[in-house]
Amino acid sequence: MPDQDDLFHPVIELPEDVREQRYRRLVGLDEQKIRLQKEATVLTVPDRLQQWAKKHHGGQVSALDLLGDRAPLIVFGGDVGTGKTALAESFGCDLSTRLGLPVLLYRLKLTTRGSGLVGEMTTLISDAFSVMVTEGRKAKGKNGAKSVLVMVVDEADAVAQSREQRQMHHEDRAGVDAFLEGVDSLAGEQLPVLIVMCTNRLGALDPALRRRAAATFTFGRPSPEQRRVVLTDALNGLGLKAATLDQLVKLTGERDGRVAFTYSDLTQRLVPSMVMAAFPDGPVTDDIALAVAEDMAPTPSFPEAKD
Ligand SMILES: Nc1ncnc2c1ncn2[C@@H]1O[C@H](COP(=O)(O)OP(=O)(O)OP(=O)(O)O)[C@@H](O)[C@H]1O
Ligand SMILES: [Mg+2]
Structure with a gap:
């Protein structure tokens, strides 16, 4: 055995x-x-x-x-x-x-x-x-x-x-x-x-x-509604404006010919990077959150992921 x-x-x-x-x-x-x-x-x-x-x-x-x-x-x-x-x-x-x-x-x-x-x-x-x-x-x-x-x-x-x-x-x-x-x-x-x-x-x-x-x-990758749910959960307590959340949902979607963020891009890269950008000097502001999202690229799509 x-x-x-x-x-x-x-x-x-x-x-x-x-x-x-x-x-x-x-x-x-x-x-x-x-x-x-x-x-x-x-x-x-x-x-x-x-x-x-x-x-x-x-x-x-x-x-x-x-x-x-x-x-x-x-x-x-x-x-x-x-x-x-x-x-x-x-x-x-x-x-x-x-x-x-x-x-x-x-x-x-x-x-x-x-x-x-x-x-x-x-x-x-x-x-x-x-x-x-x-x-x-x-x-x-x-x-x-x-x-x-x-x-x-x-x-x-x-x-x-x-x-x-x-x-x-x-x-x-x-x-x-x-x-x-x-x-x-x-x-x-x-x-x-x-x-x-x-x-x-x-x-x-x-x-x-x-x-x-x-x-x-x-x-598959999250839809705008699904990104919104994940981001709302992950950003809870930071006091960001509703308009910022709307913008983040957009920034993490398909744009400029590239794919949308994956779930793990949101939870394991984007949100931690926002915190690290603010830490230790001040809070995560709307500007910081948006700047980080603006700069980040999604993980490329796996070529054979689809049927
Ligand atoms: N549907 C989801 N809802 C919320 N969070 C998710 C979801 N999918 C993934 N995540 C987040 O992303 C992390 C990584 O997901 P997971 O490891 O399950 O991906 P995977 O599909 O196995 O990826 P890989 O193909 O790279 O192995 C999870 O721990 C979780 O934080
Ligand atoms: Mg896995």
């Missing part, structure tokens, strides 16, 4: 306060959140679907077999800084509440990549899946699931890339194959295990993997 500490970051049991708050604060993802909760529920605890069929259709319906055959794989794709990691690592809080079960968050370490040992990536991936199968069987229990396991494969570009891409190394191709094998090994077992894969390169995702995904979610 492989050593879990080499494969995963410390396992986190959800719900947990910090992540719960992070989940609630994510803006513009309401539709994704609703669909994600439904998919995660039926993929990990299919009994819930049977209970539903019994209640609303009087018993077995053939649509359930089709749903039951799907692999427990969900893909998050889209541009940088749009909330993929944040959602992947926090939705388990809500899922846990809905299911009334603890959710264990396993975050795969993809760090061994680049260390030069051929086959290391493949071993890492197959080992990770065998841990999920073993732990998943324990979690399944005899009288219904005792917990649900979510494995997050973040920055999965190397693992997920199409096997046809010519520039791909031999090692990476083997990684894709190991991943497909792992997903298939889970699909047959009906375990309370869900794999969430995040990538910037949805367009480059291996077609065999795409076909297996039970659901794919795409993430």
Whole structure:
């Protein structure tokens, strides 16, 4: 049995306060959140679907077999800084509440990549899946699931890339194959295990993997309304004028032929820079806030972020 500490970051049991708050604060993802909760529920605890069929259709319906055959794989794709990691690592809080079960968050370490040992990536991936199968069987229990396991494969570009891409190394191709094998090994077992894969390169995702995904979610840059919500929250307490906020929403949008700011451009670059521009001599003024926004450029768009 492989050593879990080499494969995963410390396992986190959800719900947990910090992540719960992070989940609630994510803006513009309401539709994704609703669909994600439904998919995660039926993929990990299919009994819930049977209970539903019994209640609303009087018993077995053939649509359930089709749903039951799907692999427990969900893909998050889209541009940088749009909330993929944040959602992947926090939705388990809500899922846990809905299911009334603890959710264990396993975050795969993809760090061994680049260390030069051929086959290391493949071993890492197959080992990770065998841990999920073993732990998943324990979690399944005899009288219904005792917990649900979510494995997050973040920055999965190397693992997920199409096997046809010519520039791909031999090692990476083997990684894709190991991943497909792992997903298939889970699909047959009906375990309370869900794999969430995040990538910037949805367009480059291996077609065999795409076909297996039970659901794919795409993430984009915030609209003006969504930027307004994020900025209002982030600038709360600074006493800026309403007109300044209007202007900031505009300055962070598409202009002069460039893309709009990402969510993380707003929360991790723009607002911290405003504070740093003012600190330590005085307060963040409307002029400082506007000057910082005026000077800052958004993170360029990831070329293959779209389908
Ligand atoms: N929808 C959102 N609402 C509010 N804040 C967000 C949202 N998306 C991202 N953020 C902010 O940006 C930070 C970075 O987001 P996250 O790491 O989830 O992006 P990502 O899509 O995984 O990006 P990458 O592709 O670069 O990995 C979050 O911690 C949060 O502060
Ligand atoms: Mg990320």
